[in-house]
Amino acid sequence: MDVWQKELIIGLLLLLAVSIVGGMTGFFMPLALILTLALLMRQLYQINRFEKWIRTGGRAKYPKTSGVWEEIYYHVYRIKKNEKKRKKKLGKMVDQFRQSTEALPDAAVVLGANDEIEWANKAAREVFGLKQTDKGQRIPNLIRFPEFIRYLKSENYKEPVILPSPVDHSITLAVRIIPYGAGLRLLLAQDVTQLKKMERMRKDFVANVSHELRTPLTVLKGYLETLQDMDDGESPLLTASFRQMQGQTERMQHLVDDLLLLTRLETKQKKTECVNVPALLSQICKEAEVVKDNTPRRIELILETEAQLMGEEQELCSAFTNLLGNALKYSPEDSLVKVRWYQSKDSLVLDVEDQGEGIASADIPRVTERFYRSEVKRNKKVGGTGLGLAIVKHVLMRHEAKLTIVSEVGKGSRFSCCFPIKRMCS
Ligand code: ADP
Secondary structure, X not given: OOHHHHHHHHHHHHHHHHHHHHHHHOOHHHHHHHHHHHHHHHHHHHHHHHHHHHHOOOOOOOOOOOHHHHHHHHHHHHHHHHHHHHHHHHHHHHHHHHHHHHHOOOEEEEEOOOOEEEEEOHHHHHHHOOOHHHOOOEHHHOOOOHHHHHHHHHOOOOOOEEEEOOOOOOOEEEEEEEEEOOOEEEEEEEEOHHHHHHHHHHHHHHHHHHHXXXXXXXXXXXXXXXXXXXXXXXXXXXXXXXXXXXXXXXXXXXXXHHHHHHHHHHHOOOOOEXXXXXXXXXXXXXXXXXXXXXXXXXXXXXXXXXXXXXXXXXXXXXXXXXHHHHHHHOOOOXXXXXXXXXXXXXXXXXXXEEOOXXXXXXXXXXXXXXXXXXXXXXXXXXXXXXXXXXXXXXXXXHOOOEEEEEEEOOOEEEEEEEEEHHHEOO
């Protein structure tokens, strides 16, 4: 029998007793009133005891009681106990998480909605010079580099920002922000000093080697030209050798020039001017056609807008020339190459479209890598350095532009350079 049934039976028995005694003595109503009051007082007493117990947190063992109230005490006590257990487990998990993040080699800082520091691990305290007392302080007041403040405000955290450590400027950090939860952000900083050092060494090495190769190459080319002039054509082997040597030195010269251009693109300060893109494209197309004078016109230039672009003319010229050169190089001599300059909703676009051999979809993401040439090209020995599209990518990056490649094997390719409309200057 459950407690409610028991409680009901007791109530009914009491009512029965009152009815009998009341019936015998003629005081039924007063007795019924006394019974109701007594029951009410008992409940009030129990509520009072319960309220006192719960007010103190319900932590102590509940007072001795019986019936429904014992059940109520027992259930509340059990809920409290489970909650305590869960809290303990959660606390342990948080401790473990804190210990592991404390041990992380990367700096981690939890930021609140107003950029205030909520928590920082040991590495963060070391590289950013944060103290335990900095909790609650706004991070822009402690890391004052303008590029960091700009990054924090930008709310575009796709790429990390590279900063020196405020404590030791010889340490380079890649700082990244990851938003999570309601307005919370996790700031992660990784020490990339070695990586940056190696990158610098690679750039210096490539720049030095390319630079040093220039002089011997010029000398070699000079002598080759003299020897070719002296060749009377009596020995076909000699003539063929000279031609091949000239071809190879020219190829090497292109390589060195492209490498030097790439180095310049990586290191040179950006300078911008208003570039007359329609005029530039007309000139590039004219020059490309002059080279192939004996073939019919292959290039169709469509200038849908007169828009000019904020940028670096020399760099844009290299990029566009490379794209057009590739389109002509990798398509049949009698096919058409379309160059189109137009304005879309939020960008200025240059399309270079050919009806050539196309690029396999697996190759598309790789063609802008340095020295990447598809196997077919390597085997066919189509002239090239494998640096052209790497140059295009770099130039576009410096102009906040994006390169998209749409290509189908056997049908042709379309290379689109999309410049943000904010760069339009006419
Ligand atoms: P290169 O042309 O000197 O080999 P690039 O960096 O300009 O080097 O191009 C890399 C590779 O991308 C080329 O080797 C070729 O396989 C592919 N490619 C580039 N442009 C085209 C194009 N218009 N059509 C087909 N393949 C192309």
